Amino acid sequence: MKLEDRVAIVTGAQRGIGRAISEAFVGEGGKVVVADIAEREDIESTVKEINSKAGREAAMVAQVDITKAEDIDRMVKVTLDKWGKIDILVNNAGGPPMPGGIADISVEDWDRTMNVDLKGAFLCCRRVVPEMIKRGKG
Numbered sequence: 001m002k003l004e005d006r007v008a009i010v011t012g013a014q015r016g017i018g019r020a021i022s023e024a025f026v027g028e029g030g031k032v033v034v035a036d037i038a039e040r041e042d043i044e045s046t047v048k049e050i051n052s053k054a055g056r057e058a059a060m061v062a063q064v065d066i067t068k069a070e071d072i073d074r075m076v077k078v079t080l081d082k083w084g085k086i087d088i089l090v091n092n093a094g095g096p097p098m099p100g101g102i103a104d105i106s107v108e109d110w111d112r113t114m115n116v117d118l119k120g121a122f123l124c125c126r127r128v129v130p131e132m133i134k135r136g137k138g
């Protein structure tokens with residue numbers, strides 16, 4: 001077990017690649033915060049399935065929009081309240097791919113993509129990394 005008792009926040013983990021990363025982490029003994037902007041019941045359903053497959057409480061819900069600093073504060077708080085630390089942050093959440101070639105990309109699509117994929121990752125690191133520095137690891 002490579003991740004025994006390690007706590008990971010995985011953004012965009014309700015489905016897709018983020019969910020697969022979460023399942024892999026749990027399979028290696030870790031705990032994951034399934035952090036996503038999806039409907040709460042959909043995130044809960046993912047968490048339930050991960051926990052049931054693991055046979056332990058290995059996942060928890062954080063409903064979060066990673067473009068909002070106050071949501072990220074809440075995500076970190078619920079993680080620390082429940083599991084006391086953050087070892088790993090996976091900045092996986094992202095919007096749908098931008099269509100076609102450069103001339104097909106609207107300014108709105110560009111702004112939306114940069115806001116989620118780039119600013120969202122920045123905001124998560126900005127809030128989580130200091131917690132890791134405080135502990136001297138992560």
Ligand SMILES: NC(=O)c1ccc[n+]([C@@H]2O[C@H](COP(=O)([O-])OP(=O)(O)OC[C@H]3O[C@@H](n4cnc5c(N)ncnc54)[C@H](O)[C@@H]3O)[C@@H](O)[C@H]2O)c1
Binds near residue numbers: 036037064067092120
């Ligand atoms: N699938 C691919 O081939 C591919 C290729 C290159 C990069 N990626 C990137 O990998 C990541 C995951 O891809 P996927 O195919 O699993 O995507 P997906 O659309 O299936 O899942 C993305 C998840 O991110 C969540 N999300 C979106 N915006 C969010 C926000 N503001 N805050 C919190 N959560 C948010 C969605 O609700 C969803 O659950 C994305 O960043 C994507 O851009 C995917």
